[in-house]
Amino acid sequence: MSVVAEPAEELTPQREPDPPRSKRRFNTTAFLLLLPGVLWLIVFFVVPIVQLFTVSLQSKYPGFPGYYYRDVNVGNYVTALAEFWPHFVRSLLYGGLATFFAFALAYPLAYAMAFKAGRWRNVMLICVIAPFFTSFILRTIAWRQILADDGFVASALRTLHLLPGDRITETWIAVVAGLTYNFLPFMVLPIYASLERADPKVIEAGGDLYGNGFTTFRTVTLPMSLPGVLAGTLLTFIPASGDFVNASLLGSDRSTKMVGNVIESQFFKVPGGFPVAASLSFTLMAVILVLVTLYVRRFGSEELV
Template structure:
């Protein structure tokens, strides 16, 4: 007798309610997963940043601000500022490269558009590590660039590695694709009659570009800036492989605290510091884009 009753209630239950139950059921497992492995792990980082290291060298939870106070010294401050500088330089250079490339492909790519974008995407999604290594090989003292310079008699060799230029260059090489793609997407969507109209009104490609095209692709620009800045600020591979102790970034310090120095609470405080800076930026981005949405 139970089965028909169940059948009856199921038939009478409104369809939307049945569906909602199924969807809620589907959501439950992934939500639990993200809570367990992502959210709670972040909480642990925050908690441990107030923790301490026991006498036998193990990290332990506590409630003290020592780690944050330890961050407030010249060495770490310089490191933070350097990372910020590198990340900003990376964003600026990526912007200068990405806009023309995206522009040419979106507006002049014709039927090769997709092929060209794929030609950019494919190497970028292939191993970041190997691409950093490729630069290291190219720029090393006995690498291709230096031997070419020597053969041409231009120089006795230039030390590229261990410089800020090499590290920032590596970061740009690593992340410029995240600038190209959103700008490309918004240029793709751009109504070209806007450019025509701009040319009619402003008489000149340069003014049209800065007063019409760039503002119309603001969403892509903001997105690209964010997507490049985030990974660049947290990177440690570029500074590790292309730079040296003099070019280390926050990421290198975090990596040292966790994998070499074994001061996990201090490393956690550094991580929280980095996340705080990034969250401020995220919020600024969200506000900027939502203001823009309201304007439209």
């Protein structure tokens, strides 16, 4: 059941030394094994992304809404950034906050599963994945009702004077809470996978050497789980910052819209919105790829590569 956990592997490409170039011959078996999958990814991933890029540079036919012509209209990017930069900032901020909270919640769970659960380990693992099957839309709507103004959570916080705006739904708090909740399993599973591989004896040895539980955790356990933490943060941050469902179901129209909401409405609700929506999508993808690369370089260099 080490299902979703595996992207940890993805981030640690173990390169074997390549044979010298002269010895390489065309490998027919490899070619046949690769052909269908690679072809699928090229036709339905690479080509659409390239097409999205060309659309992001198209211009509208004046007077014909919904029709575009091929162009190098950088103006779309200018519009996208000038008009919607707050949504970008918000998306990255909400995504970052959700990733942080998901990490804080996921670590104890993954730790307990790996070291304390014993024979309950597989049961707990199933429990982490199982909520996927009750559509995440249904669960997010459930959160909207649980956090509603007259609900238990909001009233309790109000009584304690911990709720400055008097409500949770329609605020950024609800959106971040929803993002944290929805992507939590993607944080738990990779951390669990890397902790599970760790030898408990090493941690015991750490206890013998340092004594203090916290020092052992900081110097032994945490570093061993870093590849999982890295994979988990990526698998949480990327979908969280591109999400629009939580912002539209839990947030408000004005102050909590994320870039995903803008892309969605530009595609479906704004006539002639395709080019700007495409340039927004492309910018989002570029920003995330740059952040991910920097992050992996910064935190992954010692442990991973």
